[in-house]
Amino acid sequence: MDERVREHAELLIDWSARVEPGDDVVVRFDAAAHELAVATAAALGERGANMVAVTSSEELSRAYQLAHDGDFEADPAHELALYERADVVLSLGGGRNTAASADVPGGTAQAYARARQGIREARLDSRWVSTVHPTRSLAQQAGMAYEEYREFAYGAILRDWERLAGEMARLKELFDAGSEVRIRKGGTDLTMSIEGRTAVNSAASVAYDSHNLPSGEVFTAPYDTEGEVVFDVPITVRGRRLRDVRLTFEDGAVVDYAAAEGESVVGDLLDTDEGARRLGELGVGMNRGIDRLTDNVLFDEKTGDTVHLALGRAYDANLPEGESGNDSAIHVDLITDMSGERGSATLSVDGETVQRDGRFRWEDGFA
Amino acid sequence: MDERVREHAELLIDWSARVEPGDDVVVRFDAAAHELAVATAAALGERGANMVAVTSSEELSRAYQLAHDGDFEADPAHELALYERADVVLSLGGGRNTAASADVPGGTAQAYARARQGIREARLDSRWVSTVHPTRSLAQQAGMAYEEYREFAYGAILRDWERLAGEMARLKELFDAGSEVRIRKGGTDLTMSIEGRTAVNSAASVAYDSHNLPSGEVFTAPYDTEGEVVFDVPITVRGRRLRDVRLTFEDGAVVDYAAAEGESVVGDLLDTDEGARRLGELGVGMNRGIDRLTDNVLFDEKTGDTVHLALGRAYDANLPEGESGNDSAIHVDLITDMSGERGSATLSVDGETVQRDGRFRWEDGFA
Numbered sequence: 001m002d003e004r005v006r007e008h009a010e011l012l013i014d015w016s017a018r019v020e021p022g023d024d025v026v027v028r029f030d031a032a033a034h035e036l037a038v039a040t041a042a043a044l045g046e047r048g049a050n051m052v053a054v055t056s057s058e059e060l061s062r063a064y065q066l067a068h069d070g071d072f073e074a075d076p077a078h079e080l081a082l083y084e085r086a087d088v089v090l091s092l093g094g095g096r097n098t099a100a101s102a103d104v105p106g107g108t109a110q111a112y113a114r115a116r117q118g119i120r121e122a123r124l125d126s127r128w129v130s131t132v133h134p135t136r137s138l139a140q141q142a143g144m145a146y147e148e149y150r151e152f153a154y155g156a157i158l159r160d161w162e163r164l165a166g167e168m169a170r171l172k173e174l175f176d177a178g179s180e181v182r183i184r185k186g187g188t189d190l191t192m193s194i195e196g197r198t199a200v201n202s203a204a205s206v207a208y209d210s211h212n213l214p215s216g217e218v219f220t221a222p223y224d225t226e227g228e229v230v231f232d233v234p235i236t237v238r239g240r241r242l243r244d245v246r247l248t249f250e251d252g253a254v255v256d257y258a259a260a261e262g263e264s265v266v267g268d269l270l271d272t273d274e275g276a277r278r279l280g281e282l283g284v285g286m287n288r289g290i291d292r293l294t295d296n297v298l299f300d301e302k303t304g305d306t307v308h309l310a311l312g313r314a315y316d317a318n319l320p321e322g323e324s325g326n327d328s329a330i331h332v333d334l335i336t337d338m339s340g341e342r343g344s345a346t347l348s349v350d351g352e353t354v355q356r357d358g359r360f361r362w363e364d365g366f367a
Numbered sequence: 368m369d370e371r372v373r374e375h376a377e378l379l380i381d382w383s384a385r386v387e388p389g390d391d392v393v394v395r396f397d398a399a400a401h402e403l404a405v406a407t408a409a410a411l412g413e414r415g416a417n418m419v420a421v422t423s424s425e426e427l428s429r430a431y432q433l434a435h436d437g438d439f440e441a442d443p444a445h446e447l448a449l450y451e452r453a454d455v456v457l458s459l460g461g462g463r464n465t466a467a468s469a470d471v472p473g474g475t476a477q478a479y480a481r482a483r484q485g486i487r488e489a490r491l492d493s494r495w496v497s498t499v500h501p502t503r504s505l506a507q508q509a510g511m512a513y514e515e516y517r518e519f520a521y522g523a524i525l526r527d528w529e530r531l532a533g534e535m536a537r538l539k540e541l542f543d544a545g546s547e548v549r550i551r552k553g554g555t556d557l558t559m560s561i562e563g564r565t566a567v568n569s570a571a572s573v574a575y576d577s578h579n580l581p582s583g584e585v586f587t588a589p590y591d592t593e594g595e596v597v598f599d600v601p602i603t604v605r606g607r608r609l610r611d612v613r614l615t616f617e618d619g620a621v622v623d624y625a626a627a628e629g630e631s632v633v634g635d636l637l638d639t640d641e642g643a644r645r646l647g648e649l650g651v652g653m654n655r656g657i658d659r660l661t662d663n664v665l666f667d668e669k670t671g672d673t674v675h676l677a678l679g680r681a682y683d684a685n686l687p688e689g690e691s692g693n694d695s696a697i698h699v700d701l702i703t704d705m706s707g708e709r710g711s712a713t714l715s716v717d718g719e720t721v722q723r724d725g726r727f728r729w730e731d732g733f734a
Binding site for chain 2: 024026029031034037039041042043045048050052053054055057059061064065066067069071073076077079082083084085
């Protein structure tokens with residue numbers, strides 16, 4: 001086994017999920033992530049944790065959903081019990097085909113997601129972490145050779161997370177003290193409130209309320225969104241390509257949408273439920289170890305010089321204790337590139353420019 | 368997808384497990400059985416059942432057990448809850464290497480099995496069915512080409528089970544009415560009591576208290592075993608070959624053992640717990656569709672002309688209501704060939720010969 005697979009598993013268990021002896025752990029993995037699952041099983045055994053390994057094979061899920069009449073039972077008791085009793089849930093992405101469920105009708109996928117909201121909540125109540133095993137299909141989606149892609153992925157994953165956390169603390173402080181964020185660039189002028197919300201310094205560890213490996217972003221839960229935004233970073237959602245998605249917000253909700261590609265997917269997403277038309281997240285990518293876009297949201301949204309917004313569910317970590325934020329069965333991130341235009345792409349907090357053309361005001365090159 | 372994979376999945380769901388809409392189903396499958404798992408997922412979706420797919424990858428289990436200090440927690444709450452709430456548990460065997468866990472020390476495997484006894488009980492309380500997807504590694508173990516092996520396996524699985532059940536009812540009646548079974552052939556002379564026990568007409572369906580697909584055997588739970596038996600059908604257990612295992616019974620328990628190959632595995636099995644030294648099952652193979660030995664117990668023990676005995680746990684279906692039979696963390700079948708010797712291999716019930724050299728007394732050729 002490649003030593004990096006072992007390092008990845010140990011980082012996941014120790015730094016990210018903070019697994020302790022006796023923890024009840026669910027490991028979810030897709031078919032091509034078997035090698036990382038084996039390394040994770042060894043790391044869990046060594047720490048004296050308990051493991052159930054569940055498949056998240058998209059081919060299985062597709063076959064099930066396509067054959068079902070669509071009237072899905074809400075939160076089946078056996079699956080709900082598994083996640084309610086889990087201390088830790090680790091999701092190891094990595095299939096054999098990123099378009100494996102491309103032919104599942106949007107309405108079916110929505111109904112399936114809605115029926116599993118309780119299971120999702122139970123998972124989000126655990127010390128959950130999502131990561132990805134670099135597979136050939138992800139290399140293909142990135143337009144990269146397999147070995148080249150593995151170099152890229154491990155370069156983003158096997159980092160000094162404690163040091164990055166120190167850098168990201170600066171932006172978190174600005175967001176925590178601020179009331180309104182405004183994003184401006186060609187075609188985009190969006191304002192949103194962040195008053196009373198707490199930003200997360202997402203350093204790839206549950207100890208930082210951060211649940212992705214790799215991570216490297218600062219995110220909060222905005223509301224009262226107004227204006228227009230174009231997401232110019234292409235991204236694959238549910239096996240379908242989305243390009244130049246344009247959303248118009250009034251009173252916090254999407255009132256109009258368009259896309260150069262994948263417009264019907266956007267429509268399906270927005271129709272999932274009430275909360276799917278509102279934002280659950282504003283995130284600012286700060287992982288400069290991710291040096292290119294690879295059409296994989298887990299990496300792309302962390303890229304330095306990008307900002308992303310998620311339709312749907314907000315994370316509790318951004319909210320005051322006991323308060324509930326935007327609720328939805330979906331959480332879909334859309335990304336815009338802040339580096340592409342000279343002097344015109346700005347992120348500001350309460351009228352002060354914090355980032356211009358991808359440079360933060362504390363960085364060299366900020367004009 | 369090969370049409371036979373689909374037929375296999377539908378037989379499993381409808382005939383074997385009798386899945387109903389709304390059933391909470393756990394599908395366990397090993398890495399190379401993914402295709403059958405996909406077909407099973409489609410069949411479950413179509414019937415409106417709920418599915419959780421769990422991996423039974425031997426590579427994962429090996430990695431976990433080898434890394435663990437061996438002091439396994441008993442019945443982890445999340446896994447126990449999953450199986451306690453399951454209506455149906457389907458196990459789809461089929462890995463990439465039948466020796467995948469050959470280097471797990473016997474003591475570790477025993478400790479792991481003992482720690483999961485509650486989980487096993489919960490699984491056995493469900494409508495459970497074990498089947499196998501014909502894989503390249505199973506073909507290799509059988510010494511057969513892949514396509515040849517698939518012909519063999521589907522020939523054994525895709526049968527008219529209702530008709531076979533009619534034939535097997537004859538032997539069940541003899542066992543139900545009888546008190547003592549005696550097996551004699553060269554090197555073997557074994558008697559055991561079956562008084563008060565109920566034989567199962569194992570027709571590959573939970574409706575017959577039968578939990579294997581393929582099946583085709585009549586089995587009961589013997590006790591007070593006395594004498595000596597040689598198992599001359601080689602079989603692989605825990606990735607290790609067992610050949611010519613010889614057991615000596617006194618007062619129902621093994622007091623001496625030997626083997627031409629794999630003797631230490633036999634010792635490890637017998638040391639698992641108290642019940643591992645006693646028999647949990649006497650089974651008579653009656654599936655003449657299985658026309659050769661393939662070193663896979665699921666098939667071999669059903670072969671016409673064979674008799675098998677299992678060390679360890681007895682099945683509740685053989686016992687009077689509320690009575691508990693032999694208890695153990697293991698259930699390991701060992702097989703003897705009744706066809707090989709002229710006139711000297713006999714199975715008798717209360718002194719009357721029921722089978723001689725593999726022929727039943729109601730069959731042509733019974734001398």
